[in-house]
Amino acid sequence: MSKTSSSATTRISSFVLLVIFITLALSLVALILAIQAWYTPGQEPVAGYLLLIGFLGAALSTYVLFQTRKRIKRLSIKIPSVTTTIECRKCGFKSTRDFQRGDYIFKEVDQCQKCNENMLITAIYKEVKEKKKRTRF
Amino acid sequence: MNNLAAMTALQSQIMQEPFGEFSWILTLLFYAFFFVFMFYGQKINTYIMLREVEGSLFKLKYIKDEGRKIAIETIKEIGKPQTDPTARVDRFLEYFTISPQSLDPAGIVGKLEHILDVRDTRFKDDVKLMAPATDKTQANNLENTLEAAMALNFIYKVIRHYYLLGKKTLSLYIIMQIQMILPLVMREAEAYASALKAFADGQPIGDGAGALVAAKLTHGYPKRNIAKDCVVATVPIEGRTAYVIKAEGPGGNVGKPGDGVKTIMEENEGKIATIIMVDAALKLEGEEVGEVAEGVGAAIGGPGVDQFKIEESILKYRVPINAVIIKEDIGDAVSPMRKEIFDAVDKAIERIKQVILEKTKEGNRVIIAGVGNTIGIGQ
Numbered sequence: 001m002s003k004t005s006s007s008a009t010t011r012i013s014s015f016v017l018l019v020i021f022i023t024l025a026l027s028l029v030a031l032i033l034a035i036q037a038w039y040t041p042g043q044e045p046v047a048g049y050l051l052l053i054g055f056l057g058a059a060l061s062t063y064v065l066f067q068t069r070k071r072i073k074r075l076s077i078k079i080p081s082v083t084t085t086i087e088c089r090k091c092g093f094k095s096t097r098d099f100q101r102g103d104y105i106f107k108e109v110d111q112c113q114k115c116n117e118n119m120l121i122t123a124i125y126k127e128v129k130e131k132k133k134r135t136r137f
Numbered sequence: 138m139n140n141l142a143a144m145t146a147l148q149s150q151i152m153q154e155p156f157g158e159f160s161w162i163l164t165l166l167f168y169a170f171f172f173v174f175m176f177y178g179q180k181i182n183t184y185i186m187l188r189e190v191e192g193s194l195f196k197l198k199y200i201k202d203e204g205r206k207i208a209i210e211t212i213k214e215i216g217k218p219q220t221d222p223t224a225r226v227d228r229f230l231e232y233f234t235i236s237p238q239s240l241d242p243a244g245i246v247g248k249l250e251h252i253l254d255v256r257d258t259r260f261k262d263d264v265k266l267m268a269p270a271t272d273k274t275q276a277n278n279l280e281n282t283l284e285a286a287m288a289l290n291f292i293y294k295v296i297r298h299y300y301l302l303g304k305k306t307l308s309l310y311i312i313m314q315i316q317m318i319l320p321l322v323m324r325e326a327e328a329y330a331s332a333l334k335a336f337a338d339g340q341p342i343g344d345g346a347g348a349l350v351a352a353k354l355t356h357g358y359p360k361r362n363i364a365k366d367c368v369v370a371t372v373p374i375e376g377r378t379a380y381v382i383k384a385e386g387p388g389g390n391v392g393k394p395g396d397g398v399k400t401i402m403e404e405n406e407g408k409i410a411t412i413i414m415v416d417a418a419l420k421l422e423g424e425e426v427g428e429v430a431e432g433v434g435a436a437i438g439g440p441g442v443d444q445f446k447i448e449e450s451i452l453k454y455r456v457p458i459n460a461v462i463i464k465e466d467i468g469d470a471v472s473p474m475r476k477e478i479f480d481a482v483d484k485a486i487e488r489i490k491q492v493i494l495e496k497t498k499e500g501n502r503v504i505i506a507g508v509g510n511t512i513g514i515g516q
Contacts, residue, residue, distance in 0.1 A: 077203050077330045082340050082473045099473075101338050104387035105349065106356055106515035124341050124513055125479040126472075137423060 016068065020061045027057030085123035088112035099124060183309045186316045190300045193319050194293075200330045201293040204286035205230065211282055211337040215275050216268020225267050229283055230290045232259075250442045260284070274339065277388030281336040281512060285329045285471070292326050325467060332471035336389055341513035343469040346417040347436075349482045350461075350489070351383035351507025352514050360516055364396035368516060375490055376499040377410070382506045389512035395443030399450045401504055407454030410501035412447070413461060413489055416508040417478070420464035427477035428464040429484045431492065436460035437508045447506075459496065461488050474513075 031054035037047035082099035086109055093114050103109075107121045174181070205226065212222045234256050237248035264271070264280045271279060296315060303312035315322075335342050341349065355370035363369040363382060372379045380401045384392030402409060414436040420426065435447045435458060451458050463481045489505060497503055 077200065077333075079334050080331070080473055082335075099338065099340060104339065104513045104515050105341060106352060107387070123479055125474045125476045127476050135423075 016064075020065050020068075023057050023061040024065075027054045027061065030054035030057060080126040080128070082124060082126045084121055086110075086119045087122040088115060088117055088119045090117040091115045093119075095119075179309055180307065183303075183307055183312055186309070186312045187300070187304060190296070190303070190312065190316055190319065193323055194296055194300055196323070197289075197293045197296055197326055200326055201286075201289045204289040204330065204333050207333045207337055208279075208282050208286045212268045212279060215271055215279065217270040218268060222267045225263070226283070226286075229260075229263055229267075230287050232287065246442055246445045249440060253440060253442065274386075274388035277390050278336055278339045278512060281389035281510070282333060285332045285336055289326060289329050289333075292322060292329075296322065328468040328471050331468065331473075335471070335473045336512065339387065339389070339513050341474045342471055342510060343465045343474050343478050344417050344471060344509045345474060345511055345514050346463040346465070346478050346482060346485070347415040347507040347509040348383050348386065348511035348514050349474075349479070349507070349509075350415045350485050351381050351505065352386070352511075352516050353482060353486060354379070354489075354505065354507075355381045355383065355516055363400050364393040366390050367392035367394060367397040369397060369401065370516075374503075375493050377493055377497055378500075378502045379493070380502070380504045382504065383516060384509075384511040386511035386514045386516055389510055391439065391508075391510050393443060394437065394506045394508055395446030398447050398504055398506055402450045402454055402456070405502055407456065408502060409454070409456050410497040410503055411492070412451060412456055412458045412504045412506065413492055414447075414458065414506045414508060415461045415463075415485055415489065417465055417470055418462035419470070420466055424464050425477075426465050426469055426475060427481035427484075429481055429488055430462050430464065431488055432460050432462070433458060434460055436462055437506075457496065459492050461485050461492070 030050045034047045034050035034054055037043040037050060040047075083096050084099045084103045085094060085096050087094050091112060091114050093112050103121055103124060105121055105124055108118045109121060110119055111117065112119050209223055209226050212218060212226065216222070234252060237245055237252060239245055260280050260283070261276065264276050264283065268276065268279055296319075299311060299315035303315070332342065334340075354372055354374070355368075358370040358372050360368040360370045362385070366385050367382060368385050369380050369382045372381050382394055382397040382401070384390045384394070398412065416436040416438070418430075418436065420428065435444045435451075437444045437447065447458070450456070463478060463485055465475070465478055469475055469478065493503055
Protein backbone atom coordinates (compact mmCIF):
# COMPACT_ATOMS: atom_id res chain seq x y z
CA MET A 1 0.00 0.00 0.00
CA SER A 2 1.33 3.40 -0.75
CA LYS A 3 1.12 6.36 1.50
CA THR A 4 0.44 9.77 0.08
CA SER A 5 1.99 12.95 1.30
CA SER A 6 0.03 16.03 0.45
CA SER A 7 -0.79 19.42 1.82
CA ALA A 8 -3.23 22.19 1.13
CA THR A 9 -0.79 24.42 -0.66
CA THR A 10 -3.08 24.89 -3.65
CA ARG A 11 -6.53 26.40 -3.66
CA ILE A 12 -9.11 26.99 -6.33
CA SER A 13 -9.12 30.60 -7.43
CA SER A 14 -12.11 32.33 -5.82
CA PHE A 15 -12.88 34.05 -9.13
CA VAL A 16 -13.13 30.69 -10.91
CA LEU A 17 -15.34 29.37 -8.13
CA LEU A 18 -17.56 32.46 -8.39
CA VAL A 19 -17.93 32.01 -12.16
CA ILE A 20 -18.73 28.30 -11.72
CA PHE A 21 -21.39 28.94 -9.10
CA ILE A 22 -22.95 31.87 -11.00
CA THR A 23 -23.18 29.69 -14.13
CA LEU A 24 -24.69 26.88 -12.07
CA ALA A 25 -27.23 29.24 -10.48
CA LEU A 26 -28.19 30.75 -13.86
CA SER A 27 -28.56 27.26 -15.31
CA LEU A 28 -30.89 26.28 -12.50
CA VAL A 29 -32.92 29.46 -13.07
CA ALA A 30 -33.09 28.59 -16.78
CA LEU A 31 -34.35 25.11 -15.93
CA ILE A 32 -37.05 26.51 -13.62
CA LEU A 33 -38.11 29.04 -16.27
CA ALA A 34 -38.19 26.20 -18.80
CA ILE A 35 -40.66 24.29 -16.64
CA GLN A 36 -42.80 27.42 -16.22
CA ALA A 37 -42.71 28.15 -19.97
CA TRP A 38 -43.65 24.56 -20.74
CA TYR A 39 -46.98 24.98 -19.00
CA THR A 40 -47.63 28.40 -20.63
CA PRO A 41 -49.51 27.95 -23.92
CA GLY A 42 -47.50 29.09 -26.95
CA GLN A 43 -44.23 29.24 -25.02
CA GLU A 44 -43.12 25.70 -25.77
CA PRO A 45 -40.24 26.65 -28.12
CA VAL A 46 -38.90 29.05 -25.48
CA ALA A 47 -39.15 26.24 -22.93
CA GLY A 48 -37.12 24.02 -25.25
CA TYR A 49 -34.35 26.61 -25.59
CA LEU A 50 -34.30 27.33 -21.87
CA LEU A 51 -34.11 23.60 -21.16
CA LEU A 52 -31.18 23.27 -23.54
CA ILE A 53 -29.37 26.27 -22.05
CA GLY A 54 -30.08 25.06 -18.49
CA PHE A 55 -28.77 21.56 -19.08
CA LEU A 56 -25.71 22.74 -20.97
CA GLY A 57 -24.84 25.32 -18.31
CA ALA A 58 -25.34 22.89 -15.44
CA ALA A 59 -23.31 20.17 -17.16
CA LEU A 60 -20.49 22.54 -18.07
CA SER A 61 -20.16 24.12 -14.62
CA THR A 62 -20.30 20.73 -12.86
CA TYR A 63 -17.65 19.39 -15.22
CA VAL A 64 -15.34 22.37 -14.60
CA LEU A 65 -15.87 22.07 -10.84
CA PHE A 66 -14.97 18.36 -10.86
CA GLN A 67 -11.97 18.97 -13.07
CA THR A 68 -10.62 21.60 -10.67
CA ARG A 69 -11.14 19.29 -7.71
CA LYS A 70 -9.44 16.45 -9.60
CA ARG A 71 -6.41 18.64 -10.26
CA ILE A 72 -6.10 19.41 -6.56
CA LYS A 73 -6.43 15.74 -5.68
CA ARG A 74 -3.62 14.90 -8.10
CA LEU A 75 -1.22 17.24 -6.27
CA SER A 76 0.48 14.72 -4.06
CA ILE A 77 3.73 12.83 -3.92
CA LYS A 78 3.18 9.11 -3.74
CA ILE A 79 5.51 7.37 -1.35
CA PRO A 80 5.70 3.71 -2.35
CA SER A 81 6.02 1.03 0.27
CA VAL A 82 9.38 -0.69 0.05
CA THR A 83 10.00 -4.24 1.25
CA THR A 84 13.17 -5.58 2.83
CA THR A 85 13.94 -9.29 2.52
CA ILE A 86 16.12 -10.82 5.21
CA GLU A 87 17.71 -14.21 4.64
CA CYS A 88 19.75 -16.68 6.63
CA ARG A 89 22.61 -17.87 4.47
CA LYS A 90 23.03 -21.02 6.58
CA CYS A 91 19.52 -22.48 6.78
CA GLY A 92 17.80 -20.46 4.04
CA PHE A 93 15.13 -19.01 6.39
CA LYS A 94 13.58 -15.96 4.76
CA SER A 95 11.47 -13.15 6.14
CA THR A 96 10.18 -9.87 4.76
CA ARG A 97 9.27 -6.63 6.47
CA ASP A 98 8.76 -2.96 5.63
CA PHE A 99 11.92 -1.00 4.86
CA GLN A 100 13.47 0.78 7.84
CA ARG A 101 15.90 3.66 7.62
CA GLY A 102 19.42 2.24 7.83
CA ASP A 103 18.65 -0.94 5.89
CA TYR A 104 20.88 -1.74 2.95
CA ILE A 105 21.54 -4.77 0.77
CA PHE A 106 24.15 -7.09 2.35
CA LYS A 107 23.74 -5.57 5.81
CA GLU A 108 23.97 -8.07 8.64
CA VAL A 109 20.92 -7.87 10.88
CA ASP A 110 19.29 -9.87 13.70
CA GLN A 111 20.06 -13.47 14.41
CA CYS A 112 18.13 -16.24 12.66
CA GLN A 113 15.20 -17.64 14.66
CA LYS A 114 16.11 -21.16 13.59
CA CYS A 115 19.90 -21.44 13.70
CA ASN A 116 21.08 -18.32 15.58
CA GLU A 117 23.29 -17.33 12.66
CA ASN A 118 23.45 -13.65 11.65
CA MET A 119 20.92 -12.90 8.94
CA LEU A 120 21.58 -10.77 5.86
CA ILE A 121 19.44 -8.28 3.99
CA THR A 122 19.36 -9.75 0.49
CA ALA A 123 16.77 -7.62 -1.24
CA ILE A 124 15.14 -4.21 -1.01
CA TYR A 125 12.56 -3.33 -3.61
CA LYS A 126 9.12 -1.93 -4.28
CA GLU A 127 6.39 -3.72 -6.15
CA VAL A 128 4.47 -1.75 -8.74
CA LYS A 129 1.17 -2.96 -10.05
CA GLU A 130 0.84 -1.62 -13.54
CA LYS A 131 -2.26 -1.75 -15.66
CA LYS A 132 -1.20 -3.27 -18.94
CA LYS A 133 -2.54 -1.24 -21.81
CA ARG A 134 -3.18 -3.29 -24.90
CA THR A 135 -1.47 -1.90 -27.93
CA ARG A 136 -0.88 -3.44 -31.30
CA PHE A 137 2.85 -2.76 -31.06
CA MET B 138 -52.76 14.01 -23.47
CA ASN B 139 -52.47 17.79 -23.65
CA ASN B 140 -48.76 17.55 -22.90
CA LEU B 141 -48.27 14.97 -25.60
CA ALA B 142 -49.90 17.23 -28.18
CA ALA B 143 -47.74 20.17 -27.12
CA MET B 144 -44.61 18.04 -27.33
CA THR B 145 -45.47 16.84 -30.83
CA ALA B 146 -46.12 20.42 -31.91
CA LEU B 147 -42.79 21.53 -30.50
CA GLN B 148 -41.00 18.65 -32.12
CA SER B 149 -42.45 19.41 -35.54
CA GLN B 150 -41.66 23.09 -35.12
CA ILE B 151 -38.05 22.33 -34.26
CA MET B 152 -37.74 19.86 -37.12
CA GLN B 153 -39.36 22.12 -39.71
CA GLU B 154 -37.93 25.48 -38.72
CA PRO B 155 -34.80 24.59 -36.79
CA PHE B 156 -34.50 27.89 -34.93
CA GLY B 157 -37.61 29.72 -36.01
CA GLU B 158 -37.76 33.38 -35.05
CA PHE B 159 -34.40 33.15 -33.23
CA SER B 160 -32.43 32.20 -36.33
CA TRP B 161 -31.08 35.76 -36.71
CA ILE B 162 -29.42 35.45 -33.29
CA LEU B 163 -27.63 32.34 -34.43
CA THR B 164 -26.52 33.99 -37.66
CA LEU B 165 -25.18 36.89 -35.66
CA LEU B 166 -23.45 34.52 -33.25
CA PHE B 167 -21.91 32.67 -36.16
CA TYR B 168 -20.47 35.87 -37.62
CA ALA B 169 -19.32 37.02 -34.21
CA PHE B 170 -17.49 33.70 -33.65
CA PHE B 171 -16.03 33.88 -37.12
CA PHE B 172 -14.58 37.34 -36.64
CA VAL B 173 -13.46 36.74 -33.07
CA PHE B 174 -11.57 33.61 -34.07
CA MET B 175 -10.18 35.27 -37.18
CA PHE B 176 -8.67 38.18 -35.27
CA TYR B 177 -8.17 36.76 -31.79
CA GLY B 178 -7.67 33.02 -32.49
CA GLN B 179 -3.97 33.14 -31.69
CA LYS B 180 -4.55 35.13 -28.51
CA ILE B 181 -7.16 32.60 -27.37
CA ASN B 182 -4.68 29.79 -28.11
CA THR B 183 -2.04 31.65 -26.13
CA TYR B 184 -4.34 32.00 -23.12
CA ILE B 185 -5.28 28.31 -23.27
CA MET B 186 -1.59 27.32 -23.37
CA LEU B 187 -0.76 29.74 -20.56
CA ARG B 188 -3.49 28.16 -18.46
CA GLU B 189 -2.06 24.72 -19.13
CA VAL B 190 1.46 25.83 -18.16
CA GLU B 191 0.01 27.54 -15.07
CA GLY B 192 -1.57 24.25 -13.94
CA SER B 193 1.74 22.43 -14.28
CA LEU B 194 3.52 25.29 -12.54
CA PHE B 195 1.21 24.86 -9.54
CA LYS B 196 2.16 21.20 -9.41
CA LEU B 197 5.86 21.98 -9.80
CA LYS B 198 5.70 24.52 -6.98
CA TYR B 199 4.08 21.95 -4.73
CA ILE B 200 6.70 19.31 -5.60
CA LYS B 201 9.55 21.80 -5.12
CA ASP B 202 8.22 22.90 -1.72
CA GLU B 203 7.80 19.28 -0.65
CA GLY B 204 11.39 18.59 -1.73
CA ARG B 205 12.69 21.45 0.36
CA LYS B 206 10.58 20.32 3.31
CA ILE B 207 11.79 16.71 3.11
CA ALA B 208 15.42 17.89 2.87
CA ILE B 209 15.10 20.16 5.92
CA GLU B 210 13.25 17.52 7.97
CA THR B 211 15.84 14.85 7.14
CA ILE B 212 18.71 17.15 8.06
CA LYS B 213 17.04 17.97 11.39
CA GLU B 214 16.31 14.29 12.06
CA ILE B 215 19.66 12.76 11.12
CA GLY B 216 22.11 15.64 11.32
CA LYS B 217 21.06 17.03 14.73
CA PRO B 218 22.17 20.58 13.85
CA GLN B 219 22.64 23.17 16.61
CA THR B 220 20.88 25.86 14.60
CA ASP B 221 17.99 25.86 12.14
CA PRO B 222 19.37 24.63 8.78
CA THR B 223 16.58 26.26 6.71
CA ALA B 224 18.59 29.30 5.58
CA ARG B 225 21.57 27.14 4.63
CA VAL B 226 19.34 24.72 2.71
CA ASP B 227 17.78 27.63 0.82
CA ARG B 228 21.25 28.86 -0.08
CA PHE B 229 22.25 25.36 -1.18
CA LEU B 230 19.22 25.08 -3.47
CA GLU B 231 20.43 28.11 -5.39
CA TYR B 232 23.94 26.76 -6.10
CA PHE B 233 25.02 26.64 -9.72
CA THR B 234 27.93 25.15 -11.65
CA ILE B 235 29.49 26.85 -14.65
CA SER B 236 30.80 24.39 -17.21
CA PRO B 237 34.20 25.12 -18.75
CA GLN B 238 34.62 27.12 -21.92
CA SER B 239 34.49 24.92 -25.03
CA LEU B 240 35.73 27.34 -27.72
CA ASP B 241 39.01 25.44 -27.67
CA PRO B 242 37.87 21.94 -26.68
CA ALA B 243 41.36 20.47 -26.14
CA GLY B 244 41.72 19.48 -22.48
CA ILE B 245 38.11 20.26 -21.62
CA VAL B 246 37.55 16.89 -19.90
CA GLY B 247 40.24 17.64 -17.33
CA LYS B 248 38.75 21.07 -16.68
CA LEU B 249 35.25 19.61 -16.36
CA GLU B 250 36.49 16.94 -13.97
CA HIS B 251 38.19 19.55 -11.83
CA ILE B 252 35.05 21.69 -11.66
CA LEU B 253 32.94 18.64 -10.77
CA ASP B 254 35.44 17.69 -8.05
CA VAL B 255 35.30 21.20 -6.61
CA ARG B 256 31.50 21.06 -6.68
CA ASP B 257 31.48 17.68 -4.96
CA THR B 258 33.86 18.84 -2.23
CA ARG B 259 31.80 22.00 -1.72
CA PHE B 260 28.58 19.98 -1.42
CA LYS B 261 30.14 17.55 1.03
CA ASP B 262 31.51 20.39 3.18
CA ASP B 263 28.13 22.10 3.21
CA VAL B 264 26.31 18.92 4.16
CA LYS B 265 28.76 18.41 7.02
CA LEU B 266 28.06 21.95 8.23
CA MET B 267 24.30 21.50 7.93
CA ALA B 268 24.25 18.06 9.54
CA PRO B 269 27.28 17.61 11.78
CA ALA B 270 26.09 14.37 13.40
CA THR B 271 26.04 12.32 10.19
CA ASP B 272 28.40 9.50 9.24
CA LYS B 273 29.79 9.10 5.70
CA THR B 274 26.82 7.05 4.46
CA GLN B 275 24.21 9.44 5.85
CA ALA B 276 26.13 12.46 4.55
CA ASN B 277 26.17 10.96 1.04
CA ASN B 278 22.44 10.23 1.24
CA LEU B 279 21.74 13.77 2.43
CA GLU B 280 23.82 15.17 -0.40
CA ASN B 281 21.74 13.16 -2.88
CA THR B 282 18.51 14.38 -1.24
CA LEU B 283 19.65 17.99 -1.49
CA GLU B 284 20.70 17.51 -5.11
CA ALA B 285 17.23 16.17 -5.97
CA ALA B 286 15.63 19.16 -4.19
CA MET B 287 18.00 21.44 -6.09
CA ALA B 288 17.02 19.90 -9.43
CA LEU B 289 13.32 20.41 -8.60
CA ASN B 290 13.98 24.02 -7.64
CA PHE B 291 15.77 24.60 -10.93
CA ILE B 292 13.03 22.99 -13.04
CA TYR B 293 10.40 25.11 -11.27
CA LYS B 294 12.33 28.30 -11.84
CA VAL B 295 12.90 27.64 -15.55
CA ILE B 296 9.24 26.86 -16.21
CA ARG B 297 8.18 29.89 -14.15
CA HIS B 298 10.56 32.04 -16.19
CA TYR B 299 9.00 31.00 -19.49
CA TYR B 300 5.48 31.29 -18.07
CA LEU B 301 6.03 34.83 -16.82
CA LEU B 302 7.89 35.83 -19.98
CA GLY B 303 5.06 34.42 -22.07
CA LYS B 304 2.48 36.23 -19.98
CA LYS B 305 4.41 39.48 -20.24
CA THR B 306 4.94 39.35 -24.00
CA LEU B 307 1.84 37.29 -24.88
CA SER B 308 4.00 35.65 -27.52
CA LEU B 309 2.57 32.35 -28.67
CA TYR B 310 6.00 31.09 -29.65
CA ILE B 311 7.58 31.60 -26.23
CA ILE B 312 4.71 29.81 -24.53
CA MET B 313 4.55 27.12 -27.20
CA GLN B 314 8.20 26.17 -26.58
CA ILE B 315 7.55 25.36 -22.94
CA GLN B 316 4.08 23.92 -23.50
CA MET B 317 5.46 21.41 -26.01
CA ILE B 318 8.14 20.00 -23.70
CA LEU B 319 5.99 20.26 -20.59
CA PRO B 320 4.92 16.57 -20.45
CA LEU B 321 8.58 15.48 -20.49
CA VAL B 322 9.57 18.10 -17.91
CA MET B 323 6.72 16.99 -15.64
CA ARG B 324 7.81 13.36 -15.94
CA GLU B 325 11.30 14.31 -14.87
CA ALA B 326 10.03 16.43 -11.99
CA GLU B 327 7.79 13.59 -10.78
CA ALA B 328 10.77 11.23 -10.98
CA TYR B 329 12.85 13.56 -8.80
CA ALA B 330 9.94 13.89 -6.40
CA SER B 331 9.80 10.14 -5.86
CA ALA B 332 13.59 10.10 -5.53
CA LEU B 333 13.54 12.50 -2.59
CA LYS B 334 12.21 10.06 -0.02
CA ALA B 335 14.34 7.22 -1.42
CA PHE B 336 17.47 9.33 -1.03
CA ALA B 337 16.47 10.59 2.41
CA ASP B 338 15.89 7.04 3.66
CA GLY B 339 18.82 5.48 1.80
CA GLN B 340 16.76 3.06 -0.30
CA PRO B 341 18.33 1.42 -3.36
CA ILE B 342 17.18 3.12 -6.57
CA GLY B 343 16.74 1.79 -10.10
CA ASP B 344 19.97 3.45 -11.23
CA GLY B 345 21.80 1.18 -8.78
CA ALA B 346 21.14 -1.93 -10.91
CA GLY B 347 24.74 -1.98 -12.19
CA ALA B 348 26.13 -1.46 -8.69
CA LEU B 349 23.91 -4.30 -7.41
CA VAL B 350 25.28 -6.65 -10.09
CA ALA B 351 28.81 -5.84 -8.92
CA ALA B 352 27.78 -6.17 -5.25
CA LYS B 353 26.30 -9.62 -5.86
CA LEU B 354 29.45 -10.74 -7.68
CA THR B 355 31.84 -9.43 -5.03
CA HIS B 356 29.91 -10.33 -1.89
CA GLY B 357 32.16 -12.30 0.44
CA TYR B 358 35.39 -11.38 -1.35
CA PRO B 359 37.94 -8.91 0.07
CA LYS B 360 37.76 -5.40 -1.36
CA ARG B 361 40.21 -2.56 -1.66
CA ASN B 362 39.84 1.07 -2.61
CA ILE B 363 40.87 1.60 -6.20
CA ALA B 364 39.81 5.20 -6.83
CA LYS B 365 37.87 7.92 -5.02
CA ASP B 366 34.71 6.29 -3.58
CA CYS B 367 35.35 3.16 -5.64
CA VAL B 368 36.19 -0.40 -4.57
CA VAL B 369 37.43 -3.45 -6.41
CA ALA B 370 37.38 -7.17 -5.59
CA THR B 371 39.18 -9.97 -7.38
CA VAL B 372 36.66 -12.69 -8.09
CA PRO B 373 37.12 -16.01 -9.90
CA ILE B 374 34.41 -16.42 -12.54
CA GLU B 375 34.26 -19.39 -14.94
CA GLY B 376 38.01 -20.02 -14.54
CA ARG B 377 38.91 -16.38 -15.28
CA THR B 378 40.07 -13.67 -12.90
CA ALA B 379 37.54 -10.86 -12.77
CA TYR B 380 38.27 -7.44 -11.28
CA VAL B 381 34.85 -6.26 -10.23
CA ILE B 382 34.55 -2.52 -9.66
CA LYS B 383 31.70 -0.66 -7.96
CA ALA B 384 31.10 2.59 -6.10
CA GLU B 385 31.58 2.32 -2.35
CA GLY B 386 28.23 1.82 -0.65
CA PRO B 387 25.83 1.93 1.01
CA GLY B 388 25.79 5.74 0.85
CA GLY B 389 24.48 7.52 -2.24
CA ASN B 390 27.49 7.67 -4.47
CA VAL B 391 28.58 6.86 -8.04
CA GLY B 392 32.33 6.84 -7.44
CA LYS B 393 34.87 7.23 -10.21
CA PRO B 394 34.70 4.04 -12.26
CA GLY B 395 36.77 5.71 -15.00
CA ASP B 396 39.74 6.02 -12.64
CA GLY B 397 39.06 2.51 -11.32
CA VAL B 398 39.22 0.91 -14.81
CA LYS B 399 42.32 2.96 -15.69
CA THR B 400 44.17 1.86 -12.53
CA ILE B 401 43.35 -1.83 -13.03
CA MET B 402 44.45 -1.63 -16.66
CA GLU B 403 47.74 -0.06 -15.63
CA GLU B 404 48.29 -2.53 -12.78
CA ASN B 405 47.88 -5.36 -15.30
CA GLU B 406 49.89 -3.54 -18.02
CA GLY B 407 46.92 -3.76 -20.34
CA LYS B 408 46.74 -7.56 -20.16
CA ILE B 409 42.96 -7.60 -19.88
CA ALA B 410 40.98 -9.86 -22.20
CA THR B 411 37.80 -7.79 -22.06
CA ILE B 412 35.95 -5.15 -20.10
CA ILE B 413 32.27 -5.65 -19.34
CA MET B 414 30.31 -2.64 -18.16
CA VAL B 415 26.92 -3.07 -16.51
CA ASP B 416 24.57 -0.15 -16.10
CA ALA B 417 20.93 0.83 -15.99
CA ALA B 418 19.82 2.43 -19.24
CA LEU B 419 16.77 4.38 -20.27
CA LYS B 420 14.23 2.25 -22.07
CA LEU B 421 12.15 3.33 -25.00
CA GLU B 422 8.37 3.39 -24.65
CA GLY B 423 7.05 -0.07 -25.42
CA GLU B 424 10.06 -1.89 -23.96
CA GLU B 425 9.68 -3.81 -20.72
CA VAL B 426 11.16 -2.61 -17.43
CA GLY B 427 14.02 -4.91 -16.46
CA GLU B 428 14.80 -6.06 -19.99
CA VAL B 429 18.49 -7.03 -20.28
CA ALA B 430 20.35 -6.16 -23.49
CA GLU B 431 23.92 -6.53 -24.60
CA GLY B 432 26.18 -4.47 -26.83
CA VAL B 433 29.60 -2.85 -27.11
CA GLY B 434 30.95 0.44 -25.78
CA ALA B 435 31.33 2.17 -22.45
CA ALA B 436 27.95 1.92 -20.73
CA ILE B 437 28.12 4.88 -18.39
CA GLY B 438 26.12 8.09 -18.13
CA GLY B 439 26.85 11.30 -16.30
CA PRO B 440 28.81 14.29 -17.58
CA GLY B 441 31.14 12.11 -19.70
CA VAL B 442 34.39 12.33 -17.75
CA ASP B 443 34.42 8.65 -16.76
CA GLN B 444 33.35 7.50 -20.22
CA PHE B 445 36.21 9.51 -21.71
CA LYS B 446 38.75 7.99 -19.31
CA ILE B 447 37.58 4.44 -19.99
CA GLU B 448 37.69 5.00 -23.74
CA GLU B 449 41.20 6.45 -23.46
CA SER B 450 42.38 3.39 -21.49
CA ILE B 451 40.87 0.82 -23.85
CA LEU B 452 42.30 2.64 -26.84
CA LYS B 453 45.79 2.67 -25.30
CA TYR B 454 45.82 -1.10 -24.79
CA ARG B 455 43.33 -2.02 -27.56
CA VAL B 456 41.08 -3.87 -25.12
CA PRO B 457 37.59 -4.91 -26.31
CA ILE B 458 34.72 -3.46 -24.32
CA ASN B 459 31.27 -5.02 -23.88
CA ALA B 460 28.18 -3.60 -22.25
CA VAL B 461 25.22 -5.18 -20.51
CA ILE B 462 22.31 -2.88 -19.74
CA ILE B 463 19.16 -3.17 -17.67
CA LYS B 464 16.34 -1.12 -19.13
CA GLU B 465 14.12 1.21 -17.12
CA ASP B 466 12.51 4.60 -17.52
CA ILE B 467 13.57 7.88 -15.93
CA GLY B 468 11.04 7.49 -13.10
CA ASP B 469 12.33 4.02 -12.22
CA ALA B 470 15.95 5.17 -12.37
CA VAL B 471 15.67 7.57 -9.44
CA SER B 472 12.85 6.02 -7.41
CA PRO B 473 13.12 2.96 -5.11
CA MET B 474 14.24 -0.09 -7.07
CA ARG B 475 11.38 -2.02 -8.65
CA LYS B 476 11.12 -5.78 -8.26
CA GLU B 477 11.47 -6.23 -12.02
CA ILE B 478 14.82 -4.43 -11.93
CA PHE B 479 15.94 -6.38 -8.87
CA ASP B 480 15.09 -9.64 -10.64
CA ALA B 481 16.85 -8.46 -13.81
CA VAL B 482 20.12 -8.27 -11.86
CA ASP B 483 20.42 -12.09 -11.82
CA LYS B 484 19.68 -12.19 -15.54
CA ALA B 485 22.42 -9.61 -16.12
CA ILE B 486 24.89 -11.75 -14.11
CA GLU B 487 24.03 -14.74 -16.30
CA ARG B 488 24.58 -12.61 -19.40
CA ILE B 489 27.97 -11.44 -18.08
CA LYS B 490 29.04 -15.05 -17.50
CA GLN B 491 27.93 -15.90 -21.04
CA VAL B 492 29.99 -13.02 -22.46
CA ILE B 493 33.00 -14.12 -20.43
CA LEU B 494 32.69 -17.70 -21.71
CA GLU B 495 32.25 -16.60 -25.32
CA LYS B 496 34.82 -13.81 -25.51
CA THR B 497 37.64 -14.94 -23.23
CA LYS B 498 39.73 -18.04 -22.52
CA GLU B 499 40.39 -19.77 -19.22
CA GLY B 500 43.03 -17.99 -17.16
CA ASN B 501 42.29 -14.58 -18.79
CA ARG B 502 41.74 -11.45 -16.76
CA VAL B 503 38.57 -9.41 -17.19
CA ILE B 504 37.24 -6.19 -15.72
CA ILE B 505 33.58 -5.94 -14.73
CA ALA B 506 32.41 -2.43 -13.88
CA GLY B 507 29.04 -2.11 -12.14
CA VAL B 508 28.05 1.47 -12.84
CA GLY B 509 25.41 3.50 -11.01
CA ASN B 510 24.39 5.04 -7.73
CA THR B 511 25.08 2.55 -4.96
CA ILE B 512 22.66 4.06 -2.45
CA GLY B 513 21.27 1.33 -0.20
CA ILE B 514 23.65 -1.27 -1.62
CA GLY B 515 26.59 -2.49 0.44
CA GLN B 516 29.38 -4.69 -0.81
